[in-house]
Amino acid sequence: MPNLSPLSSTLRPETTSDIFRTQPTQADVDAVERLVRSTGVFSADEIGIARELVEENLAKGVVASGYHFLFVDGPNGIEGYTCFGPIPGTNARFELYWIAVHPQAQFSRLGKRLQIASEEAARALGAVLMIAETSTRADYAPARAFYERQGYRLLADIPDWHDEGDGLAIYGKKL
Amino acid sequence: MPNLSPLSSTLRPETTSDIFRTQPTQADVDAVERLVRSTGVFSADEIGIARELVEENLAKGVVASGYHFLFVDGPNGIEGYTCFGPIPGTNARFELYWIAVHPQAQFSRLGKRLQIASEEAARALGAVLMIAETSTRADYAPARAFYERQGYRLLADIPDWHDEGDGLAIYGKKL
Numbered sequence: 001m002p003n004l005s006p007l008s009s010t011l012r013p014e015t016t017s018d019i020f021r022t023q024p025t026q027a028d029v030d031a032v033e034r035l036v037r038s039t040g041v042f043s044a045d046e047i048g049i050a051r052e053l054v055e056e057n058l059a060k061g062v063v064a065s066g067y068h069f070l071f072v073d074g075p076n077g078i079e080g081y082t083c084f085g086p087i088p089g090t091n092a093r094f095e096l097y098w099i100a101v102h103p104q105a106q107f108s109r110l111g112k113r114l115q116i117a118s119e120e121a122a123r124a125l126g127a128v129l130m131i132a133e134t135s136t137r138a139d140y141a142p143a144r145a146f147y148e149r150q151g152y153r154l155l156a157d158i159p160d161w162h163d164e165g166d167g168l169a170i171y172g173k174k175l
Numbered sequence: 176m177p178n179l180s181p182l183s184s185t186l187r188p189e190t191t192s193d194i195f196r197t198q199p200t201q202a203d204v205d206a207v208e209r210l211v212r213s214t215g216v217f218s219a220d221e222i223g224i225a226r227e228l229v230e231e232n233l234a235k236g237v238v239a240s241g242y243h244f245l246f247v248d249g250p251n252g253i254e255g256y257t258c259f260g261p262i263p264g265t266n267a268r269f270e271l272y273w274i275a276v277h278p279q280a281q282f283s284r285l286g287k288r289l290q291i292a293s294e295e296a297a298r299a300l301g302a303v304l305m306i307a308e309t310s311t312r313a314d315y316a317p318a319r320a321f322y323e324r325q326g327y328r329l330l331a332d333i334p335d336w337h338d339e340g341d342g343l344a345i346y347g348k349k350l
Binding site: 046089158 | 218220268332338
């Protein structure tokens, strides 16, 4: 499988056939916003949070921030990325905070490769469980189906969590 | 009911018979740690998080940090406090991140007064739902019973969330 990224910083090439960039740069704050915005499914609030997580990593470093990244760079910017890290107050439980792939990239392939690499990276950091939270809204059905195909199990479904008619689906997968 | 705190900064005295201090100071970082530690139920990780929330408020201010506080000061330090704020990515949903009362204070009274004042303050900020998360462990039974007495409903129960045998109980109350 071809490498899709410059190799300035690489992730455990022995455990995955993919190599992703792990170190964010200042330019990624805007680049992540452009990518997340391109998907058309995230609110202004959520886009702000995506930016913040990159900024927190840049300000505090990966360990203190708790925000780990995998990036796939393409000719026109970031084609996909994930952000994940340990859930504060838990023992070796991690959360996949973000996974986003540009609409022009094959979500089913790039999304899956990013997901698998994130799980491998989390496991290498000691994680025993990966949590993924998403919405119960109809337009998030592809996201829920994606997690279910990747072996995630629905752990909780809380109606009206985000807003009226917009519940919270909490998925988990043992690593 | 007597006021328990200096009135340098006060919370909506028209909506509650209690008046609590809302503005943290640098000294509260250590004072909150001492209080939280005195309860005997929180881990080192959790105590670190309690400190961080005060630090975030001091560094960014209440709005940007999203961490609101109510403090009850006594002759030997903080007797009780809450920390609450809007849940990122939700519309007017708030979470009660912390409520702690010194073992020598009457938990049933001071805890309840802090809880009610936090709900009133959140409602004044537009909140329609207050979330409280705690553990399913046996030693957290008093915390769960406390929320249930205050009208909180169990929205989700996720086994092994924090650790093996230490699940997550998510409570919610419409405001």
